[in-house]
Every structure is written in structure tokens, then in C-alpha cells.
Amino acid sequence: MKNHNLYKIIILLVTAIVINGCTEAYPLVTNRFEDVLIVEANLTNELKNQEVKLTKSARFEDENYLPESGAEVFITDDAGNKYNFSENSDKYVSDIEFQAVPNTKYQLHINTKDGRSFASSPEILTTITPIQSVVAAIEQKDDINGVGIRVNSFDPTATSTYYRFEYEETYKVVAPKWLPTKLVWNGGPTFEPNSVDTKVCYGSNKSIGFMLLNTNKLKEDRVDYRIRFISDQDYIITTRYSILVKQYVESLAAYNYYNTLNKTAVSGGTITSPTQPGLLLGNLRSINGDSKISGYFDVCSVSTERIYFNYADLFPGKFPPPYAVDCTQFCYEKEAYNPVPCTHCCHYLDDLPRGIITYYSGDGIKSLETYWVDAPCGDCTKIASNIKPPFWVD
Numbered sequence: 524m525k526n527h528n529l530y531k532i533i534i535l536l537v538t539a540i541v542i543n544g545c546t547e548a549y550p551l552v553t554n555r556f557e558d559v560l561i562v563e564a565n566l567t568n569e570l571k572n573q574e575v576k577l578t579k580s581a582r583f584e585d586e587n588y589l590p591e592s593g594a595e596v597f598i599t600d601d602a603g604n605k606y607n608f609s610e611n612s613d614k615y616v617s618d619i620e621f622q623a624v625p626n627t628k629y630q631l632h633i634n635t636k637d638g639r640s641f642a643s644s645p646e647i648l649t650t651i652t653p654i655q656s657v658v659a660a661i662e663q664k665d666d667i668n669g670v671g672i673r674v675n676s677f678d679p680t681a682t683s684t685y686y687r688f689e690y691e692e693t694y695k696v697v698a699p700k701w702l703p704t705k706l707v708w709n710g711g712p713t714f715e716p717n718s719v720d721t722k723v724c725y726g727s728n729k730s731i732g733f734m735l736l737n738t739n740k741l742k743e744d745r746v747d748y749r750i751r752f753i754s755d756q757d758y759i760i761t762t763r764y765s766i767l768v769k770q771y772v773e774s775l776a777a778y779n780y781y782n783t784l785n786k787t788a789v790s791g792g793t794i795t796s797p798t799q800p801g802l803l804l805g806n807l808r809s810i811n812g813d814s815k816i817s818g819y820f821d822v823c824s825v826s827t828e829r830i831y832f833n834y835a836d837l838f839p840g841k842f843p844p845p846y847a848v849d850c851t852q853f854c855y856e857k858e859a860y861n862p863v864p865c866t867h868c869c870h871y872l873d874d875l876p877r878g879i880i881t882y883y884s885g886d887g888i889k890s891l892e893t894y895w896v897d898a899p900c901g902d903c904t905k906i907a908s909n910i911k912p913p914f915w916v917d
Contacts, residue, residue, distance in 0.1 A: 558814075559816065560814070560817070566623050566821070566823075567623060567822075572616050573598070575596050576615070577591035590614075594634060596615040597632050601628040606619065623824075626648075628646065630643055639814045640810045641809055641810060643820035644808075646806065648824055650824060652676055654826040655676050656674075656828070657829075661755075674688060674828075675747055675748075676826070679744075681743070684744060685735075685736075685774065686772060687735055687736075689771075690768050690769065691728070692729075694727075694762070695723065696724040696847070698902060698903040702901060703717050723903065734750060735785065755841075757844055758845060761844050762833065774823070780805055850897065
């Protein structure tokens with residue numbers, strides 16, 4: 524639900540319909556507009572407040588999506604239970620915690636404030652197949668050395684078959700040139716204390732696209748899937764790295780839906796294609812008219828696993844990757860009589876860039892030379908957050 528891949532790809536499809544036949548590369552402006560309700564809904568076997576996201580189709584030139592507000596959203600099951608959802612920011616969240624259970628049919632219902640009504644087909648929970656392990660090991664990809672992160676699982680009943688994967692990675696960032704003093708421009712150069720909160724930070728990224736696996740052609744319903752490859756020169760593994768992996772078991776229909784979306788995205792879009800695919804229909808339909816709806820109500824089992832590793836664990840005795848930015852020191856001559864060799868930038872204090880914080884290393888007082896580095900080298904908050912994630916373990 525936190526991933527916007529589904530919305531972005533669907534909006535491309537919807538836009539392709541309304542500007543079909545356009546051959547001009549620029550400007551891309553929608554001449555006709557079709558109102559389509561876009562749904563992102565995953566009901567899983569996790570006991571939690573489930574979420575549904577409703578958005579309106581946007582014109583191609585629009586910068587942001589618009590949420591569908593004021594709707595009535597609820598899920599029913601064939602046991603007679605009804606789970607109501609309440610609007611919360613840009614999504615709808617179930618009023619109580621609940622989870623999908625086996626052998627029960629679930630149906631999503633949506634009534635918009637302008638009188639449109641939609642419902643999904645009844646869906647049942649897929650096979651519950653837990654992740655057995657997530658392993659990080661040295662591998663090569665396209666002749667590049669790095670770390671391959673693989674997901675392993677096994678379904679002895681051979682009823683899982685269709686898988687979707689997501690990950691969220693978090694990594695520790697340590698400013699390599701952090702010092703207790705920094706230079707700040709306040710109408711002129713001044714030296715100030717540098718906060719210790721700028722030394723250690725944490726960055727985070729989420730997976731992009733739909734990572735899918737079909738084990739139909741394998742002898743066993745066994746997963747050995749490389750979900751991530753990281754070059755050994757990527758700074759995100761310099762110190763400590765963690766990845767949270769999610770494995771979803773999908774139905775055949777859901778797998779085909781996501782696979783079609785993937786192909787649409789990989790093709791570079793359908794905007795100028797002579798053959799448009801039309802609106803990609805999922806398992807949601809209008810029940811009181813011909814209003815358009817796109818998206819999928821996915822009832823699927825999920826298993827999660829988090830691992831950590833340090834660079835030294837996999838590459839003992841090797842130099843770590845270079846930092847996110849070039850931290851080569853540059854310099855200026857205090858007396859300005861005999862400029863010393865510098866790597867780049869400035870010879871004189873007054874020539875240092877204005878409007879940014881420039882950090883220095885060196886005493887700046889006793890020696891004739893003071894060395895400087897770009898801001899992220901002494902302040903990790905320029906490229907990451909200094910808030911330690913609650914799950915983080917050192």
C-alpha cells in the first residue's frame with residue numbers, strides 16, 4: 524500500500540487512452556479527459572489495520588494525483604462479517620485490525636460521494652508460504668562484483684507458484700570528514716560548533732516496479748530469487764546495511780495483472796504506440812452504471828524477513844566504497860601570498876561558495892593552510908536522515 528508503482532503505471536495507461544494518436548513529443552497536454560477511479564488494495568494474512576487507496580485519474584500535465592475523498596469503503600466476507608474503513612489522509616484504513624484467513628471469500632465495496640458504486644469479485648487467500656531465509660553473499664552481475672541478496676522459500680504442496688516481491692532497504696551513513704567545527708556564511712564566514720547529530724545518519728530506499736516469479740516450469744515450487752544486487756562500490760553498504768523483504772503469494776489472475784502492468788512500464792509507455800492496450804481491467808467493476816475503474820483487490824498471503832550485514836562481514840580487509848559525494852579536500856592560503864597546490868575550488872577564503880555550509884579539516888589557526896570539504900562530507904543530514912529507525916540494530 525505504501526508503494527506508488529501501481530498508481531503510476533495505471534495512470535500512464537489511462538492517459539494513453541485519452542491522448543491516443545498523439546505523435547508530438549512536446550508538449551504533452553491532455554485534450555480529452557476520462558474520469559477513472561484507481562484502486563490499490565492489498566488484504567493480507569497480517570493482523571493489522573488494512574488499507575485501501577483511492578485516487579482519481581489525472582491529466583498528463585498534472586503534477587500530483589488527487590485522492591478520491593468522501594467515499595464509503597468496506598470489505599465483506601462470506602461469513603457475514605463487514606469491515607468498515609475510514610478516511611485517513613490520502614487513504615482509507617480499517618476501523619479495526621483484521622486479517623484474511625484461508626477458505627473465506629472477501630469482497631471490496633466502494634461507494635463514492637457522487638453516487639458511483641463499485642465492487643470486486645470474491646477473492647480468497649492464497650497459500651501461506653513463509654520465507655525460509657534471506658541471504659546476502661558475494662556475487663557477480665554483468666561482470667560487476669557486489670552483493671547478491673536472495674530470497675529462499677519452499678512450498679511442498681506446490682500450490683503457491685506465483686510470487687511477488689518487495690523490499691525496503693536502510694543503510695547507515697557516517698560523514699567521513701565530520702569535525703566538531705564548521706564554517707557557516709552569515710553575511711560573512713563564521714566558525715560554529717558542528718552538532719554531533721550530523722555525524723551518523725540513515726538512508727532508505729524502496730523497490731521499484733513489480734518483481735514477479737513463476738515456479739510453474741520448475742521441478743519444485745522452490746524460490747531462490749535474487750531480489751537485490753548491490754555493487755561493492757556502492758556507498759550504501761559502506762558501514763551497515765539492512766533490507767526488509769516481503770514475499771507475496773499471488774493468484775494466477777493477480778500475477779497476470781501485475782505482469783501486464785510491468786510489461787507496459789518496461790515498454791517505455793504506450794503514449795505514442797500505434798496500438799493502445801486500452802484500460803487494463805482488474806477484478807473491480809461498476810455495479811450501478813458504466814463508470815470506469817482500474818486497479819486490483821489483491822487478497823494474498825505475505826511473509827517478511829529482515830537481515831543486516833556490515834561491509835567488513837563480506838569484504839574483510841578491503842577498503843570500503845567511496846562516499847556518496849567527492850570528499851577530496853581543497854584549500855586556501857591564509858596570507859594569500861604563496862598559494863599552495865589545491866585539488867579544486869578556491870585559494871582565498873572570500874572565494875569559497877556562498878549560501879552553503881562548507882566544512883573544514885585542519886586547525887585553521889596554527890597552520891597557513893586550512894582544508895575544506897563539501898557539506899555532505901561533514902554533515903550527513905544533507906543526504907540522509909539523522910533519525911535512527913526504531914527497528915535498527917547495530
